[in-house]
Amino acid sequence: MxxxxxxxxxxxxxxxxxxxxxxxxxxxxxxxxxxxxxxxxxxxxxxxxxxxxxxxxVNVPRSPIAVVEGVADTTTAGDAAWNARWQLSCPPASWTVTVKNATGATVRTLTSADGSGAQIEAVWDTEDTTGKPAPAGSYTWTLTATPPDSTTPAVLRTGRTTVSTTAPR
Known part of the structure; x- marks a missing residue:
């Protein structure tokens, strides 16, 4: 321009x-x-x-959806929850955070199709999909988001966190 x-x-x-x-x-x-x-x-x-x-x-293709800034816990010590927050370049149609254990098995999936804002806040209570506390150990997470003008999700961030204890709930 x-x-x-x-x-x-x-x-x-x-x-x-x-x-x-x-x-x-x-x-x-x-x-x-x-x-x-x-x-x-x-x-x-x-x-x-x-x-x-x-x-x-402007009627030209938009830039791919991206993380502008963000932060994610590297350990759950103290509060027994994993917390993450990302500011995206545009509001996604939907987003997913997939948490996997050391063997690569999915432990928990967090998702939202709110689409009302470009800020994502995800909290994993360190429970698995059945509601049982996840064992202490290392976990990986992956954030994917689907842009508002697409049906194909994009991997935006990956990281690791450690569950240090399985605090009583």
Whole structure:
């Protein structure tokens, strides 16, 4: 996106190397207009001749869903729960955290199809799928999320945590 002669111009590179690059007029704006591109959501905000703020979608493929920032426990010591929080580049249609034991067997699956925000908070109470406490040991987790414009989930993060005790519930 760039401004030239009272126009916002959109240059589309999405076809990659060797693909046709096209530039088209996106909007008419006054000289020196303020504008910004949402690099994750794909919308452009700009001020028009009356000074009103306008928002228009950009009709090119969006960047893949990604984790912008996040944190996940590496141990459950103290509270007997695994806690994680991630800020994604856009609200996912759904997300899943799969927890596996040292042999690779799935111990627990956490999931949500809320889709109302780009922040995910996951809490594993260190119980398995039957509600029994998971034994002390090493576990791996995988975060996958399905973008709002796709049906194919993407693996966004993986990590390890250690269950240090099986505290009474």
């Amino acid at each position: 760039r401004e030239a002669d009272g126009k916002l111009l959109l240059t589309d590179f999405h076809r990659g190397a060797g693909g046709a690059v096209t530039t088209r007029e996106f909007a008419t704006v006054p000289a020196g207009a303020k504008w910004a591109v949402d690099k994750f959501g794909g919308d452009v905000a700009f001020t028009d001749a009356e000074g009103a703020i306008r928002i228009r979608p």
